[in-house]
Amino acid sequence: MKSKICKLLSVAVGVFMIASFSPLQAKEGQVPLELVNKATVSFSNQFFGKGAFGPTQIYYGLDDKQAVYVFTLALGRASFPSENEI
Numbered sequence: 001m002k003s004k005i006c007k008l009l010s011v012a013v014g015v016f017m018i019a020s021f022s023p024l025q026a027k028e029g030q031v032p033l034e035l036v037n038k039a040t041v042s043f044s045n046q047f048f049g050k051g052a053f054g055p056t057q058i059y060y061g062l063d064d065k066q067a068v069y070v071f072t073l074a075l076g077r078a079s080f081p082s083e084n085e086i
Contacts (some may be wrong), residue, residue: 030066033058040071048073052080 010051033056044051061067074080 002072033068033069036069044071044073048075051075052077054080 011055026056042055044053052074054074057070057072058066059070072080
């Protein structure tokens with residue numbers, strides 16, 4: 001379990017780095033969600049293998065600009081579980 005958490009944190013850091021330093025940025029320095037989704041899928045497949053993604057959550061900073069994208073991944077599944085299964 002601990003190694004999965006470490007890998008998950010590695011994916012999150014990798015996605016953050018891509019989002020922060022990507023030359024393909026949208027207006028006002030925001031990285032397009034489509035680009036972040038592609039990077040997240042690529043990193044998660046590399047570290048965990050195939051999985052099913054849940055809805056993407058976007059959190060905003062105190063300046064009301066997008067600050068963080070949060071992705072939820074269900075490992076080893078073809079579809080994301082329903083709320084009842086979670």
